[in-house]
Amino acid sequence: MSTELAVQLYRSGRAHAAASCLLYRAAVEYAKTTDEIKVDPLDYAFNGTYSLSIHYLLGLGLELLMKAIIAACDAEVDEKYLKTEVGHDLVKALDEAEQRGFKSEAEHLREMAELLRDPYMQHWLRYKQPPQMPLPGDFDQVVKLLEIFDSEVAAMLTSAEGGEAKVSS
Numbered sequence: 001m002s003t004e005l006a007v008q009l010y011r012s013g014r015a016h017a018a019a020s021c022l023l024y025r026a027a028v029e030y031a032k033t034t035d036e037i038k039v040d041p042l043d044y045a046f047n048g049t050y051s052l053s054i055h056y057l058l059g060l061g062l063e064l065l066m067k068a069i070i071a072a073c074d075a076e077v078d079e080k081y082l083k084t085e086v087g088h089d090l091v092k093a094l095d096e097a098e099q100r101g102f103k104s105e106a107e108h109l110r111e112m113a114e115l116l117r118d119p120y121m122q123h124w125l126r127y128k129q130p131p132q133m134p135l136p137g138d139f140d141q142v143v144k145l146l147e148i149f150d151s152e153v154a155a156m157l158t159s160a161e162g163g164e165a166k167v168s169s
Contacts, residue, residue, distance in 0.1 A: 002071040003157070005079060009068035010153055017061025017146050024054050024139050045139070058142070059090060059120035062113060065153050066093035072157055073100035088121045090114075102156070106148035108141070 027050040031041035037048070045051065067086060070093065071077045086093050090113040118124070 002075060002077055005077075006068045006072035006157055009064045009071060009082075010157060013061045013064025013066075013068060013153075014150055015061075016057045016064065017150070020054050020057035020061060021139075021143050021146065023050055023057065024142075027051070027054065042139075055116065055119065059088075059116045061146070062090055062116065062149075063088060063093055063120070065149060066090070066097050066113075068153055069097040069102045069156060070100060072153075073097070073102065090117045090120060102152075104149055104152055106145045106152070108145055109149060112142070112145060 024045050027045040027048060028041045030050075031037040031039070031044035031048065037044050039048070045054065067082045070082065070086065086096055091110075094110060094113045
């Protein structure tokens with residue numbers, strides 16, 4: 001197992017996913033408290049000024065968490081393999097993790113990876129803005145998914161190191 005790489009990926013992935021959630025909440029609050037925003041605050045968070053960053057951070061967080069699993073499960077995996085063979089494809093990353101024995105209890109993890117796959121992998125979130133982004137209408141579902149997924153990855157890293165992996169931030 002590539003423990004150092006797995007822990008590094010876990011920490012970065014966790015930070016990006018958490019930042020996505022914080023930015024979403026901030027966008028909703030901003031839309032509620034400013035007269036400049038004339039749309040529903042939830043619609044603004046999903047499709048407004050900050051939505052590209054929210055979705056990009058969520059995709060990046062998922063990518064790195066899945067790559068942490070791959071690195072934790074396979075001693076042959078290195079950074080080059082993750083960059084060239086897995087790349088930014090969220091579905092491929094999840095497939096690779098599952099092929100190595102990972103099974104998540106996070107409801108809708110695969111659906112989330114599928115929803116974000118094209119916008120994330122094809123750089124829609126960097127160079128063009130789609131008119132709408134497909135995510136559950138209730139971002140609390142996304143937060144719950146991330147909490148479960150995060151705890152599963154942390155537990156995997158900790159148990160793989162006999163309870164001694166330093167996965168906390």
